[in-house]
Amino acid sequence: MYILIAGGGKVGYHLAEELLNExxxxxxxxxxxxxxxxxxxxxSGNVLTGDSCEATTLxxxxxxxxxxxxxxxxxxxxxxVICDIARYRGxxxxxxxxxxxxxxxLFRKRGIETTISATQAVLAQIExxxxxxxxxxxxxxxxGLELVEIKLPETSPVAGRSVREVLLPAESLISLIVDxxxxxxxxxxxTRLNAGDALVVVSRKESLDMLREQLIGSTHGLxx
Amino acid sequence: xxxxxxxxxxxxxxxxxxxxxxxHHVTVIDASEAAFRRLGDGFGGDRVVGNGMDASTLExxxxxxxxxxxxxxxxxxxxxxxxxxxxxxxGVKRVLCRVYDxxxxxxxxxxxxxxxxxxxxxAQIMVDMLMHEPARR
Numbered sequence: 388m389y390i391l392i393a394g395g396g397k398v399g400y401h402l403a404e405e406l407l408n409e410x411x412x413x414x415x416x417x418x419x420x421x422x423x424x425x426x427x428x429x430x431s432g433n434v435l436t437g438d439s440c441e442a443t444t445l446x447x448x449x450x451x452x453x454x455x456x457x458x459x460x461x462x463x464x465x466x467x468v469i470c471d472i473a474r475y476r477g478x479x480x481x482x483x484x485x486x487x488x489x490x491x492x493l494f495r496k497r498g499i500e501t502t503i504s505a506t507q508a509v510l511a512q513i514e515x516x517x518x519x520x521x522x523x524x525x526x527x528x529x530x531g532l533e534l535v536e537i538k539l540p541e542t543s544p545v546a547g548r549s550v551r552e553v554l555l556p557a558e559s560l561i562s563l564i565v566d567x568x569x570x571x572x573x574x575x576x577x578t579r580l581n582a583g584d585a586l587v588v589v590s591r592k593e594s595l596d597m598l599r600e601q602l603i604g605s606t607h608g609l610x611x
Numbered sequence: 612x613x614x615x616x617x618x619x620x621x622x623x624x625x626x627x628x629x630x631x632x633x634x635h636h637v638t639v640i641d642a643s644e645a646a647f648r649r650l651g652d653g654f655g656g657d658r659v660v661g662n663g664m665d666a667s668t669l670e671x672x673x674x675x676x677x678x679x680x681x682x683x684x685x686x687x688x689x690x691x692x693x694x695x696x697x698x699x700x701x702g703v704k705r706v707l708c709r710v711y712d713x714x715x716x717x718x719x720x721x722x723x724x725x726x727x728x729x730x731x732x733x734a735q736i737m738v739d740m741l742m743h744e745p746a747r748r
Contacts (some may be wrong), residue, residue, distance in 0.1 A: 411650060440687075440688055440715070441712070441714070441715070442714050442715065442718060443714060462688070463692065464686070464688040464689050464691065464692035465688050466660070466697065467688075467691070467692050468687075468688045468692070468715070469690055471718075471722055472715075472718055473689075475718055475721065475722060487665070489665075489666045489667075490666075492700055493692075493695060493699055493700055495698050496699040497695065497699065498699065
C-alpha cells in the first residue's frame with residue numbers, strides 16, 4: 388500500500404514507523420523543515436517538506452496514486468482540508484485525526500471514513516478506571532457504531548426483565564452478557580437481566596445517551 | 612436576512628456595516644474583542660467573541676436560524692472548515708467563503724462552496740487597469 392501521512396509530529400512519526408515496519412510505502416509530509424530533516428534521518432528518507440494543505444504539495448507527493456491518506460496534524464481544519472483535497476484527487480480512503488470531539492460529525496458528513504480523536508482515546512482510558520462508571524466505551528466500529536459495556540445497577544429499570552421486554556434504541560443490540568460471577572452468556576429473547584450483569588452492547592454513537600437512560604436509568608450525575 | 616460574519620477584519624467589518632445599513636440582522640464573530648472597534652459606533656448588529664470553528668460559538672451566534680454565513684478570517688483552512696460546518700452540520704442556505712490561495716479556491720468551489728479569492732480577482736483587475744488608460748484622480 389502507498390500511504391501518505393500529513394503531519395510529522397509524534398502521531399505522524401510513530402504511524403510512519405509502524406507502517407514502514409509492515410512493508411508499506413510511506414511518505415510523511417511535514418511543513419517544518421527542521422522537523423522534516425529530523426524525520427529524514429530517523430526514517431531514512433520517506434519525507435517531503437511542504438504544506439500538505441496545498442494541492443501542489445499533495446500532487447508532488449503523488450496523492451492520486453495513494454491508497455490511503457492519514458491527516459494527523461494538530462489542527463482539525465487542516466486535517467479536513469487535507470482529506471477533502473485528497474478525496475477530490477481520487478483517494479479512496481482518508482483518515483483524519485480530530486482534536487475536538489465535537490468536530491466528528493462534520494468529518495463523517497464529509498465522508499471521511501475514520502476519525503481518531505486523541506481526546507476521546509484519553510477520555511475512554513480515564514473512564515475505564517473510574518469505578519463509578521456504569522457505561523464504558525470499549526471500541527469504535529465503522530459507520531458510527533460503538534461497542535460499550537454497561538453494568539446494570541440495583542436501580543436499573545430493566546433488572547428482572549427479559550431481553551425481549553427491553554426496548555432498545557434503533558440499531559442497538561445486546562451482544563453479550565457477563566454475570567457477576569464472570570460467566571459470559573449469549574443472550575436470547577428469554578434471557579433475564581439481573582443487577583450486577585455486565586452487558587456488551589453495540590449501538591449508534593448518537594443513541595448512547597438514550598441507551599444509558601434505558602438500561603441504567605437516571606444516574607444523578609454519577610457518570611456523565 | 613440573518614447573516615453571520617466570521618472574522619471582523621477590514622473586509623468583514625466593512626461587509627457587516629453595509630448589510631447592517633441595508634437593514635439586515637448581522638452577527639459578527641471574532642476571537643478578539645478589540646476587532647469589533649472596526650465596526651464603528653453606528654453598528655446595530657450583534658458581536659460574539661469566540662472561535663468560529665467551535666460549534667458552541669457558532670450556536671451562540673445563532674447559526675441555527677442564520678440565512679447566510681460568511682467566512683472571512685485570515686486563514687483559508689479555517690474559513691473552509693467553518694463554511695463546511697455551517698453548510699453540512701447546520702444546513703445554512705448561503706455560505707460564502709473567502710480563500711486567498713487560488714488553487715485551493717477552485718477545489719473548494721468544486722467541493723460545493725461559494726468561494727471568493729481576492730488574489731485571483733485582484734490580479735485580474737490590476738492587469739486590466741494596467742492595460743487601460745490611467746484613472747484620473
